[in-house]
Amino acid sequence: MTNKNLISEFARILGKENVMAEEADRQAYSYDSAMLPPVVPGLVVRPTSSQQLSHTIRLCSLHGLPLTVRGSGTNLSGGTIPSSSESVVVVTNGLNRIIELNARDLYAVVEPGVITADFAKAAAMKGLFYPPDPGSQTVSTLGGNVAENAGGLRGLKYGVTRDYVMGMEFFDAGGELIKAGSKTVKCVSGFNLCDLMVGSEGLLGVYSQIILKLIPPPVAQQAMMAIFDTVESASEAVSAIIANRIIPCTLEFLDNFTIRTVEDFRHAGLPVDAGALLLIEVDGHPAQVEDEAAKVKEICRQNQAKKIQVAQSVEEKELIWQARRDALPALARLKPTTILEDATVPRSQLPAMISRIKAIAEKYRLIIGTFGHAGDGNLHPTILTDKRDTEEYSRVEAAIDEIFDAALGLGGTLSGEHGIGLAKCKYMENETNRATIEYSKRLKSVLDPKNILNPGKMFGGRDDG
Amino acid sequence: MTNKNLISEFARILGKENVMAEEADRQAYSYDSAMLPPVVPGLVVRPTSSQQLSHTIRLCSLHGLPLTVRGSGTNLSGGTIPSSSESVVVVTNGLNRIIELNARDLYAVVEPGVITADFAKAAAMKGLFYPPDPGSQTVSTLGGNVAENAGGLRGLKYGVTRDYVMGMEFFDAGGELIKAGSKTVKCVSGFNLCDLMVGSEGLLGVYSQIILKLIPPPVAQQAMMAIFDTVESASEAVSAIIANRIIPCTLEFLDNFTIRTVEDFRHAGLPVDAGALLLIEVDGHPAQVEDEAAKVKEICRQNQAKKIQVAQSVEEKELIWQARRDALPALARLKPTTILEDATVPRSQLPAMISRIKAIAEKYRLIIGTFGHAGDGNLHPTILTDKRDTEEYSRVEAAIDEIFDAALGLGGTLSGEHGIGLAKCKYMENETNRATIEYSKRLKSVLDPKNILNPGKMFGGRDDG
Numbered sequence: 001m002t003n004k005n006l007i008s009e010f011a012r013i014l015g016k017e018n019v020m021a022e023e024a025d026r027q028a029y030s031y032d033s034a035m036l037p038p039v040v041p042g043l044v045v046r047p048t049s050s051q052q053l054s055h056t057i058r059l060c061s062l063h064g065l066p067l068t069v070r071g072s073g074t075n076l077s078g079g080t081i082p083s084s085s086e087s088v089v090v091v092t093n094g095l096n097r098i099i100e101l102n103a104r105d106l107y108a109v110v111e112p113g114v115i116t117a118d119f120a121k122a123a124a125m126k127g128l129f130y131p132p133d134p135g136s137q138t139v140s141t142l143g144g145n146v147a148e149n150a151g152g153l154r155g156l157k158y159g160v161t162r163d164y165v166m167g168m169e170f171f172d173a174g175g176e177l178i179k180a181g182s183k184t185v186k187c188v189s190g191f192n193l194c195d196l197m198v199g200s201e202g203l204l205g206v207y208s209q210i211i212l213k214l215i216p217p218p219v220a221q222q223a224m225m226a227i228f229d230t231v232e233s234a235s236e237a238v239s240a241i242i243a244n245r246i247i248p249c250t251l252e253f254l255d256n257f258t259i260r261t262v263e264d265f266r267h268a269g270l271p272v273d274a275g276a277l278l279l280i281e282v283d284g285h286p287a288q289v290e291d292e293a294a295k296v297k298e299i300c301r302q303n304q305a306k307k308i309q310v311a312q313s314v315e316e317k318e319l320i321w322q323a324r325r326d327a328l329p330a331l332a333r334l335k336p337t338t339i340l341e342d343a344t345v346p347r348s349q350l351p352a353m354i355s356r357i358k359a360i361a362e363k364y365r366l367i368i369g370t371f372g373h374a375g376d377g378n379l380h381p382t383i384l385t386d387k388r389d390t391e392e393y394s395r396v397e398a399a400i401d402e403i404f405d406a407a408l409g410l411g412g413t414l415s416g417e418h419g420i421g422l423a424k425c426k427y428m429e430n431e432t433n434r435a436t437i438e439y440s441k442r443l444k445s446v447l448d449p450k451n452i453l454n455p456g457k458m459f460g461g462r463d464d465g
Numbered sequence: 466m467t468n469k470n471l472i473s474e475f476a477r478i479l480g481k482e483n484v485m486a487e488e489a490d491r492q493a494y495s496y497d498s499a500m501l502p503p504v505v506p507g508l509v510v511r512p513t514s515s516q517q518l519s520h521t522i523r524l525c526s527l528h529g530l531p532l533t534v535r536g537s538g539t540n541l542s543g544g545t546i547p548s549s550s551e552s553v554v555v556v557t558n559g560l561n562r563i564i565e566l567n568a569r570d571l572y573a574v575v576e577p578g579v580i581t582a583d584f585a586k587a588a589a590m591k592g593l594f595y596p597p598d599p600g601s602q603t604v605s606t607l608g609g610n611v612a613e614n615a616g617g618l619r620g621l622k623y624g625v626t627r628d629y630v631m632g633m634e635f636f637d638a639g640g641e642l643i644k645a646g647s648k649t650v651k652c653v654s655g656f657n658l659c660d661l662m663v664g665s666e667g668l669l670g671v672y673s674q675i676i677l678k679l680i681p682p683p684v685a686q687q688a689m690m691a692i693f694d695t696v697e698s699a700s701e702a703v704s705a706i707i708a709n710r711i712i713p714c715t716l717e718f719l720d721n722f723t724i725r726t727v728e729d730f731r732h733a734g735l736p737v738d739a740g741a742l743l744l745i746e747v748d749g750h751p752a753q754v755e756d757e758a759a760k761v762k763e764i765c766r767q768n769q770a771k772k773i774q775v776a777q778s779v780e781e782k783e784l785i786w787q788a789r790r791d792a793l794p795a796l797a798r799l800k801p802t803t804i805l806e807d808a809t810v811p812r813s814q815l816p817a818m819i820s821r822i823k824a825i826a827e828k829y830r831l832i833i834g835t836f837g838h839a840g841d842g843n844l845h846p847t848i849l850t851d852k853r854d855t856e857e858y859s860r861v862e863a864a865i866d867e868i869f870d871a872a873l874g875l876g877g878t879l880s881g882e883h884g885i886g887l888a889k890c891k892y893m894e895n896e897t898n899r900a901t902i903e904y905s906k907r908l909k910s911v912l913d914p915k916n917i918l919n920p921g922k923m924f925g926g927r928d929d930g
Contacts, residue, residue, distance in 0.1 A: 104708050105811040105842075127710065149653045160651055162660070163628070176900035184809045185841045186625055186881035188614045188664045189889075189896050190923060191905050195627070195660030199653050216710035243569050245592070245681035287752030344649045346570040376650050416651035424654075431654050435641035439912065440656050446911035447904065458655060 018046040034078040041082035048094035058175035071141030077421030112143025129217035131158035149199035151417030156375035167211035173448040202454035218283035234276035235351040237303035251375030265330035335384035343407035344416030356406040378416035483511040499543040506547035513559035523640035536606030542886030577608025594682035596623035614664035616882030621840035632676035638913040667919035683748035699741035700816040702768035716840030730795035800849035808872035809881030821871040843881035890925040
């Protein structure tokens, strides 16, 4: 941004130390965790109070400056990539207070920049449980989680971020404070603006405070690893567990390629000849855990599990979940470019989806490691490639198109938990229809008439927006 | 409606038998369960397919006719009262098919006119559980439940209707089909239009098909009735149960006036000298139920419960819940006009709210029986009066104003589960602020530019809309 007056005005509102106009600073906010071209913003600002946040938005509105709000930049769909060199990136890490943690009424009020895992820890200190645990939880922010409706390993039993947002205060595109939802467990006053803001990817407003639901923690857990010869038998076991009315806390899948890669990375003794692994945790009342664990084992055996390792200690349990957490970093080591997808299907379509991904990998001669939240029907086919290899990359793009076609063809969705952002705009109409896109655009246009809130995301280029 | 051509056109689309233009028919759709003046619509139509529903909306849009969609008219906030003598009431009882009930993937696809209890029964036949159980469930429709985000007795543990809506297809104000959400358990494709439609009271679109989540049923239950000398000790027990990390399936409250009235009505042997009753049910794994029931009993005793009756048979359990179901019909017998409110507060504010209601009843010399979903902080203070007694009725109106002020003052909300409709428009700004109302109106205006979808609700008169 070359307008020195404007920079001074931001500095007057936020303090000089919270306005970053230097090239090096702006570069650092030009990209996120999606494999997409960076866009260097004009300015990066860091409000440290709700009032500063409101002033920031008013100033952007007054000057028609596009603004992209950014937590920790762990977004996997390009949602936090600035729209242009005019953009103002609003960093939320200065808005990181837990304002209230109410153990009697089981809710908390937080600012958007609180780190997810820090919040979960603070809740645990009061004997309470905040279940959403996206893979990025140690760095991601609650505001980012809400903007993307982040999922996580516990989604199967405990739901996703949306299920824990009771209310919020946010600023509209003009910087006016809007109040939605409540600290009460039920609230039907007016439109459900709170849920509309969940997953809105920064296009409809800017969160100022979020009211989050907390629950009593489960008393007992049991984790196990079930080893299968084939992907098919593992995915049949997933369907059978759910069909038998058991809802594990976590039910994760790793294919052989991912298993071998993780083992190379950590040398933890994973069964490298297994066709697939299921990592399963049941939780709840101790007697329920015992019963459900026994049933899960039985169902896995019926579906040709060749071995089931039950964690006998905290350390053994940790080993199981470490394997899951290692999946992405281990795969990402192999090639310069890692593309993590999150196509999602109804659970019973999991075997079909897995075999479609395998066929697509073969057809396009690509390395795709697949792991993910099998219990949710939410897979993460992970394509390993090198973006500089343009020939291979064109095959990657064709493969991604086909993965989405396959998911939609099986009654699924483009995105289970990573959002649309820039990465999936072009597929949106395939999942819905033209009228749905128009309905959504009308909504965006009236709530953000100057199109300054994270423009270009979800619907494509600014001209379309 | 005097326009014969228009009536013929509706008849051509829907069949003569599904177009009701006679005075007597129209009278029957002029009111709902709220105590508000009736408005006789111009026409009542009954589409029997999605296509007919779409054509109906297009015809209304073409001629600028306001339309109010109506399930069974159990609405308690006037949401289904037509807006004017020009209004078309669209009755959904011809759209009553359960299209799919998928036991493997735990979802169902339904049309909006399916009766709530019929649907729950159909799910139970497949060994599945649809928890939302509004008091009107034997007559209410799923579409109505979604439009109002209906609650019920099981809200405390299992949530409300919103927590079971996975996706939907709906028609916008022009009759275009919009697709939102998915049959997958996670979906973040585009704006959260599905949740925006939940609780939208017919103002933003007309549901065509709804995808509902089902869950495995709890294996065991235990119901009990705890008898207290005072309202204060009963409401302290409610707070203590939650604070002790127990989430009962149901946790209901009846005050002494309600107890006596129910006993007069049914003669089931309720303790008429009790200051208050708590009706409690815990459910889940048998061992968990046993533990939690024991803890609940202990907490009730610590909070001065003078007797705790545990249901020892299905019949005894039925007796407990019959008492709760009797509360409204028993109270309603006493006086010509029954006003059922649903102010809601954070649970820990329950004792304060109950004493405020008592003080308000005394101040305005009114009979108010209070019962409700204590575990949710959602009370139903029920004012018994006679609308024709204008002097008394002005005291009733003043009392209602004060009840809402009290709820909002305690950090609560205007409505836990009955909606805003016509009844609570004027209080909306007290809960939120002017900017929130404007934000909501902008949203309405762009999604329904001719203001034909249930005009006058939520924000007041058409001119304001």
